[in-house]
Amino acid sequence: MPRLRLRTKGNTVDHSANHTPRTMLDTIWDSHRILSRDDGQDLLFVDRHFIHDVTEPAFRMLRDRGLAPRSPGRIFGTPDHYVPTHSRKATAINDPERRTMIEALTRDARGADITVFGLGDPRQGIVHVVGPEQGLSLPGMIIVCADSHTSTHGAVGALAFGIGATEVGHALATQSLWQRRPGRMRVSVDGTLGAGVTAKDVILAIIAKIGVAGAVGHAIEYAGSAIRGLSMEGRLTLCNMSIEAGGRVGFVAPDDTTFAYLAGRPYAPKEAAWDRAVARWRRLASDPDAVFDREVTLDASEIAPMVTWGTTPEDALPITGRVPDPDAAPTAERRETMSRALAYMGLTPGTPLEEVPVDRVFIGSCTNGRIEDLRSAAGIVKGRKVAAGVDAWVVPGSEPVRAQAEAEGLDLVFKTAGFEWRYAGCSMCLATNGDTVAAGQRCASTSNRNFVGRQGVGARTHLMSPAMAAAAAVTGRLSDVRRLMAGA
Amino acid sequence: MEPLQRIEAVALPIAQPNCDTDQITPARFLQKPRSDDFGRYLFADVRFRADGSEIPDFILNRPEYRAARIIAAERNFGCGSSREHAVWSLHDYGIRAVIAPSFGDIFRSNCLKNGLVPVVLPEDEVKALLDGLAASPGAHIAVDVVEQVVVFPDGSVRGFDIDPFAKHCIVQGLDELDYTLSQSSAIESFERDYDERHR
Numbered sequence: 001m002p003r004l005r006l007r008t009k010g011n012t013v014d015h016s017a018n019h020t021p022r023t024m025l026d027t028i029w030d031s032h033r034i035l036s037r038d039d040g041q042d043l044l045f046v047d048r049h050f051i052h053d054v055t056e057p058a059f060r061m062l063r064d065r066g067l068a069p070r071s072p073g074r075i076f077g078t079p080d081h082y083v084p085t086h087s088r089k090a091t092a093i094n095d096p097e098r099r100t101m102i103e104a105l106t107r108d109a110r111g112a113d114i115t116v117f118g119l120g121d122p123r124q125g126i127v128h129v130v131g132p133e134q135g136l137s138l139p140g141m142i143i144v145c146a147d148s149h150t151s152t153h154g155a156v157g158a159l160a161f162g163i164g165a166t167e168v169g170h171a172l173a174t175q176s177l178w179q180r181r182p183g184r185m186r187v188s189v190d191g192t193l194g195a196g197v198t199a200k201d202v203i204l205a206i207i208a209k210i211g212v213a214g215a216v217g218h219a220i221e222y223a224g225s226a227i228r229g230l231s232m233e234g235r236l237t238l239c240n241m242s243i244e245a246g247g248r249v250g251f252v253a254p255d256d257t258t259f260a261y262l263a264g265r266p267y268a269p270k271e272a273a274w275d276r277a278v279a280r281w282r283r284l285a286s287d288p289d290a291v292f293d294r295e296v297t298l299d300a301s302e303i304a305p306m307v308t309w310g311t312t313p314e315d316a317l318p319i320t321g322r323v324p325d326p327d328a329a330p331t332a333e334r335r336e337t338m339s340r341a342l343a344y345m346g347l348t349p350g351t352p353l354e355e356v357p358v359d360r361v362f363i364g365s366c367t368n369g370r371i372e373d374l375r376s377a378a379g380i381v382k383g384r385k386v387a388a389g390v391d392a393w394v395v396p397g398s399e400p401v402r403a404q405a406e407a408e409g410l411d412l413v414f415k416t417a418g419f420e421w422r423y424a425g426c427s428m429c430l431a432t433n434g435d436t437v438a439a440g441q442r443c444a445s446t447s448n449r450n451f452v453g454r455q456g457v458g459a460r461t462h463l464m465s466p467a468m469a470a471a472a473a474v475t476g477r478l479s480d481v482r483r484l485m486a487g488a
Numbered sequence: 489m490e491p492l493q494r495i496e497a498v499a500l501p502i503a504q505p506n507c508d509t510d511q512i513t514p515a516r517f518l519q520k521p522r523s524d525d526f527g528r529y530l531f532a533d534v535r536f537r538a539d540g541s542e543i544p545d546f547i548l549n550r551p552e553y554r555a556a557r558i559i560a561a562e563r564n565f566g567c568g569s570s571r572e573h574a575v576w577s578l579h580d581y582g583i584r585a586v587i588a589p590s591f592g593d594i595f596r597s598n599c600l601k602n603g604l605v606p607v608v609l610p611e612d613e614v615k616a617l618l619d620g621l622a623a624s625p626g627a628h629i630a631v632d633v634v635e636q637v638v639v640f641p642d643g644s645v646r647g648f649d650i651d652p653f654a655k656h657c658i659v660q661g662l663d664e665l666d667y668t669l670s671q672s673s674a675i676e677s678f679e680r681d682y683d684e685r686h687r
Contacts, residue, residue, distance in 0.1 A: 031682075032682075034671075034674055034675055034678040035671060035674055037653055038652075039651045039652045039653040039654075040651070041651065041653060043668065043671070043674075043675075045675070045678055045679065045682060054518050054571075057522050057572070060522065065665070071679075081518070082519065095519075097519040097520070098519055100519075101519055146570060147569075147570055148568065148569050148570040148594055150570075161594075162570035162594050163570060163594065163597075164570055164571070164572035164575070164594060164597060164598035164601065165572040165573075165598075166572060166598065166601035166602070166663070167597065167598075167601070169665065170664060170665050170668065173665060173668075173669065174665070174668045174669065174672070174675060175675065175679070176668065176675055178664055178668070180651075182593075212506050212564060212567060213505075213506065213563055213564035213567065213590055216564065216567075216590050216591075216592070216593060217590075217593060243568075243594075244568075246564065246567060246592065246593070248593045248594060273687065276687070277686075280686070312506050312508075333505070333562075337504065337505065340504075430510075430515045430569075431515060431516070432515050432516065432518055432519065449508075449510070449568065449569075451508050451510040451511065451568060452510070452511060452533070452534075453510060453511070453514055453533045454510050454515070457514075457533055457538070
């Protein structure tokens, strides 16, 4: 290696006085830095590596080089992309390639002594729901997974980011990754969220404001009173979509909400170890006078229930709006992009968003498949019926979420209204398991991407919160959930 | 990984921002083994009809662009999903360099692991390049990784930045893993101290 100098870092974080104010990003980064290269990349220690049923190529790379996973005790897996949601049996998967993906996870993990919550295990689910739920994702950790929505785990106060297959192989073999420290970006949302406005609306409003490339090269720290006021599940939704703003990493400083959520989770520290951990975690937050490379602020009271109209998550508007007119676009480039998006979406400029009919409703995904999401949707559905001609699904984010929902009777609320009640998995968010939206169909979806073809070739996706998706299901069109709340 | 010092080839202009990895390789191909020719899946939904026939309007299907081995695109190319399959599709088709004002962070990293060079140029220079390629379809450009320059269709030259280590790996066709494995003792000693601090 030419010109390559290494510096071994001291392993202790300096908490003494007289240091420059630090961000949480720097604190966690520095405490995981094994080596630094003179090109500015640091070798970071990985606390937790999640794997799923698209990790097969990485295991193959390892086998081809005669390597084995270095630290199986730090690696956990669960199948999610290819699991059927109408059955818990692998034999219910008709496509042999899909079945092979799940079998490969089981085989690769078993061969390496990696714990997997497999199909049929009561802990199985979408990996980004399972990690926090089992207490495997903890404050101060560096967490990686071969999925861009790994940013989700930042909600517990971790640095969590998605990686590609080659990086998965590297992380499996060395429990470390070379990374360049991202820029420090703080997105502050202060004030009080209005009725019917959820974490999903907050993140869609943020992306609409900064754009889908707004946080490229940056780690987003979410701050402000409205963020601190979110439940842990709301924070998971928020951090989940950091990547839709271009940020590989998004996180919230851990606080009492975090600790209350994690306490007693199966893999969280116990007793004296818990107390020591909480004491460490309380020191992670950014110093009050820490300096950020970029600052963005939003007023919580100005955020309305949001819905997307186009083919990127930045194409989002308050539900009270109208389909935008490309002729009013500020640039020719934007006009062309908007026209292409509207043509794909089958929408006419000027149409009130509330007049757009839907064919499908999907409530689920790593963004919005948690118990609070299902309670919120059920609250709108209760006493109502799915509109004629609408095919509405609820796919819990994990089997524990499904069990909890059934214990609360939410499954009956959905089924009585005419929803399909499914088993846990990624399902229609990216349609890899065969749960697809047909070409030309319009879907009100609680997932994270409205990209062209994301839910199926020619599928038209409108992103929104679970309550908004529930409202669309019962009215048969995009609807302002606030008019359906509290019997209004 | 194949070494890449310099490539001169037809450049394909993709005059569209935020070209996501779902467009580059639709998710239904994630179940395909790496031994497949992923070039067949590149831009599959806009390149082919359901019956497998080509959509003539799509730029890659036009005769003058079929031999493209370089892509020029607008900002945030490769945003979205972390799927390395998107890079495999580009690679297997023959693409060795992508030029854009910005890239999705994960995509950019995946490129470097597969011998594709992601070249960042300022927005106005990319605009000029896209305009030049539109004006003379099938024009050749060059990306010289060693010299860190792009040669435009008119022969003019623009410099670009690349991490020295990434450049070394691309130019020599090396990957990082062997290098990291040579540092195993540093990882082991770090891990011992780290676990001690987190009891």
